[in-house]
Amino acid sequence: MTAALNDEQEVDATLRAVLRDVLGLSEDRVAALNEASPLFGALPEFDSMAVAGLLTELEERLGILIEDHEVDADLLETYGSLLTFARAKALQ
Amino acid sequence: MSASGLGYGRYRIGGSDEWLMRIGDPAAPAVLFLPPLFEELNRTRALMASVMRLLAGEGLCCWLPDLPGTGESERALEEVSWEAWREAARASVDQPRATVALRGGALLDDAVDTTCRWRLAPVSGNAVARDLARAGLMAEGGGGYAPSEAMITALSAADLGTAARVRTVRLATDRAEADRKVEGPPLWRRSEPQNSSELAASVASDILNWMRQCGAC
Numbered sequence: 001m002t003a004a005l006n007d008e009q010e011v012d013a014t015l016r017a018v019l020r021d022v023l024g025l026s027e028d029r030v031a032a033l034n035e036a037s038p039l040f041g042a043l044p045e046f047d048s049m050a051v052a053g054l055l056t057e058l059e060e061r062l063g064i065l066i067e068d069h070e071v072d073a074d075l076l077e078t079y080g081s082l083l084t085f086a087r088a089k090a091l092q
Numbered sequence: 093m094s095a096s097g098l099g100y101g102r103y104r105i106g107g108s109d110e111w112l113m114r115i116g117d118p119a120a121p122a123v124l125f126l127p128p129l130f131e132e133l134n135r136t137r138a139l140m141a142s143v144m145r146l147l148a149g150e151g152l153c154c155w156l157p158d159l160p161g162t163g164e165s166e167r168a169l170e171e172v173s174w175e176a177w178r179e180a181a182r183a184s185v186d187q188p189r190a191t192v193a194l195r196g197g198a199l200l201d202d203a204v205d206t207t208c209r210w211r212l213a214p215v216s217g218n219a220v221a222r223d224l225a226r227a228g229l230m231a232e233g234g235g236g237y238a239p240s241e242a243m244i245t246a247l248s249a250a251d252l253g254t255a256a257r258v259r260t261v262r263l264a265t266d267r268a269e270a271d272r273k274v275e276g277p278p279l280w281r282r283s284e285p286q287n288s289s290e291l292a293a294s295v296a297s298d299i300l301n302w303m304r305q306c307g308a309c
Contacts, residue, residue, distance in 0.1 A: 017265060021265065021277050021278050021281065022278070022281045022282065024282055024284065024286065045283075045284075047283060049131075049227060049283045050283045052223065052226040052227040052229075053281040053282070053283065054281075055226060056219070056222070056223050056226065056281075057278060057281050060266060060267070060268070061265055061266070061267055062267075063267055068225075068226065068229060
């Protein structure tokens with residue numbers, strides 16, 4: 001159904017687009033995120049309901065499956081931790 | 093009744109009366125809207141109303157049913173079966189010219205007696221069930237939607253029906269196959285309900301074109 005992603009930049013761009021679309025963040029705020037930027041608990045838009053939407057939307061756009069046991073506070077702590085996870089999933 | 097007339101109707105299903113929202117002249121050709129399921133319904137209500145108003149302006153009458161156990165329904169969601177939702181899709185409007193299904197609503201459109209089906213970002217029943225489970229896990233202290241185990245089991249097994257005249261439109265960001273991709277935000281993901289007049293306009297014009305191709309209007 002979907003072709004595999006093979007580019008780290010593409011995963012990064014997809015993750016930023018998902019944060020923008022799901023959380024309703026501005027382009028500027030999304031562009032300013034770096035690997036150390038805190039996410040869950042730091043962005044008021046990023047509540048528990050938004051986490052569910054974010055994970056499902058990432059699955060849809062990256063063509064991956066995320067198991068519930070893979071989701072914990074560490075995963076969502078920073079932009080970098082989420083990006084590392086998304087790359088490992090999408091580029092394996 | 094003006095072309096943009098707003099009204100409410102009732103339909104009878106499983107021994108109870110359920111509500112339908114109507115936008116358009118009730119004498120005009122009927123279009124049945126099948127809403128996204130569970131939480132996504134609330135997030136897309138404004139988008140659906142915008143699309144319904146635009147189509148009403150083109151001489152159509154749009155109907156949006158409250159599925160049993162949702163909206164103004166007097167039935168409890170946990171007592172409603174998946175088959176009751178399929179039956180509701182079939183019974184709410186008599187032989188609509190077309191169905192417009194969003195997301196999980198597309199799992200119901202093959203139950204409807206029509207010859208023209210249009211879908212926005214349709215999803216499998218399994219994906220809806222997983223989303224529901226995940227949202228339940230995330231929402232500490234419960235809350236949200238709690239359908240019966242039987243409903244979840246039937247939903248998980250539900251696939252998108254195939255029919256001769258089905259058109260699928262997806263957002264440009266969605267990697268799955270579609271007849272057309274349109275620019276716009278995935279409003280069904282936003283925890284704060286929002287609307288997009290651009291998305292509503294491109295959706296409405298695509299529906300209208302497809303209905304003309306089907307000979308449905």
